[in-house]
Amino acid sequence: MGKLILCSGVRTKRPYGFTSTGMRVYSIEELCYYLYHHVYLIDEGIFSDTLIDWIRSELKLVDRAEKLKLLKAQKADIKTMVTVIFCSADYYSEYEIKSILKMLDEIIGMPLIKRNCMKANNCLKEGQYSEAVVEYERIIASQEAVNLTPEEYGDILHNMAVAKVHITGLKDASELFCQAYERNHREESLRQYLYSLSLSNNDSLFQAKSEEYQIKDELLSSITSYLEQKSEEAKYSEKMVELQHLIQRKTQGKMSEYYSNLDEVIDSWKSKVRQI
Numbered sequence: 001m002g003k004l005i006l007c008s009g010v011r012t013k014r015p016y017g018f019t020s021t022g023m024r025v026y027s028i029e030e031l032c033y034y035l036y037h038h039v040y041l042i043d044e045g046i047f048s049d050t051l052i053d054w055i056r057s058e059l060k061l062v063d064r065a066e067k068l069k070l071l072k073a074q075k076a077d078i079k080t081m082v083t084v085i086f087c088s089a090d091y092y093s094e095y096e097i098k099s100i101l102k103m104l105d106e107i108i109g110m111p112l113i114k115r116n117c118m119k120a121n122n123c124l125k126e127g128q129y130s131e132a133v134v135e136y137e138r139i140i141a142s143q144e145a146v147n148l149t150p151e152e153y154g155d156i157l158h159n160m161a162v163a164k165v166h167i168t169g170l171k172d173a174s175e176l177f178c179q180a181y182e183r184n185h186r187e188e189s190l191r192q193y194l195y196s197l198s199l200s201n202n203d204s205l206f207q208a209k210s211e212e213y214q215i216k217d218e219l220l221s222s223i224t225s226y227l228e229q230k231s232e233e234a235k236y237s238e239k240m241v242e243l244q245h246l247i248q249r250k251t252q253g254k255m256s257e258y259y260s261n262l263d264e265v266i267d268s269w270k271s272k273v274r275q276i
Contacts, residue, residue: 012058016051029057029091030159033083038094039103040119047072047081055088064088113144117152119158128161136160154184161192178209190215194223225238 015024018034020041025031035042047068056065067084079101086097107115120135136156139145145153161176177193180186190213197206210220234240242265249258 010059010061014054014058016054017049017060018046023173028055028061028085028089031055032091033087035085036096038117038119039100040107042078042082042104042107044078047078054095061088064258078108106159111144111147113139113142113147116142117156120156124159124163127166132163133167136163150183151185154180154182154186154189157183158186158189165196170200174200174202180215187219191219191223195227198227200224 011027013026015026016031017024018038019033021038023034025034027159035046049069052065052072053068054178055061055068058215060150064084068081071081082104083097086092086100092100110118116139120132120139123129123132123135136159139156139191140153148156157176161173161180164173164176172192174196177189178197181189181193194206194209194215197203197209209215246261246265249255249261
């Protein structure tokens with residue numbers, strides 16, 4: 001399920017599988033975790049008779065299963081059904097449950113592709129870059145993508161490019177920023193595209209695209225000034241100072257200190273990646 005889950009209830013050997021994601025759950029806590037992290041996929045269809053029977057027979061939550069069956073027969077709303085599931089375990093706090101119900105208010109009735117966009121955007125916001133790219137690619141490949149406006153499609157490409165910067169670097173991101181701008185015509189996409197070209201030292205393409213897009217001098221000046229400012233700030237950043245100290249120790253022949261500090265730096269990088 002992606003993280004360690006402490007289960008106080010029954011953990012079955014016969015998991016329940018969600019066909020939309022291919023994920024399987026083995027306990028009521030894992031079911032709660034799944035719903036919490038896949039809120040964008042929750043609809044009436046998720047509370048199938050098969051799921052309710054699994055809760056009864058495998059998790060031994062007979063009363064909860066009967067309540068879900070009755071609510072479904074009464075055509076209860078999704079929020080009520082979700083609340084019953086979450087209240088079957090102590091995995092999430094009252095505040096977290098209320099937060100997820102509030103989110104459901106926003107997405108109920110929303111087209112699936114819009115919900116998927118929200119999910120992808122949330123992954124990007126949380127720094128889950130690989131997951132975000134997967135979600136954006138799934139959206140673009142879906143049949144519903146034909147219903148997106150050029151601006152919406154371009155915004156998806158823009159966000160995918162932002163994620164790509166953190167995963168594969170500027171080359172892949174640069175092309176996506178270009179495709180994004182040619183669809184959404186947003187200045188932010190254009191800026192990011194030109195930033196990526198400049199940082200990649202692709203001056204000839206930078207000049208060619210500036211002429212092709214008829215970019216005004218004031219915007220070009222703004223882009224150049226911004227990059228110069230960030231370059232200057234980078235020289236005195238904490239990470240750069242840290243790396244300079246490493247180089248200095250190696251140059252001075254203090255190899256034991258060098259390798260010790262190098263390990264600390266690498267461990268700190270690993271720690272940040274593992275949190276994503």
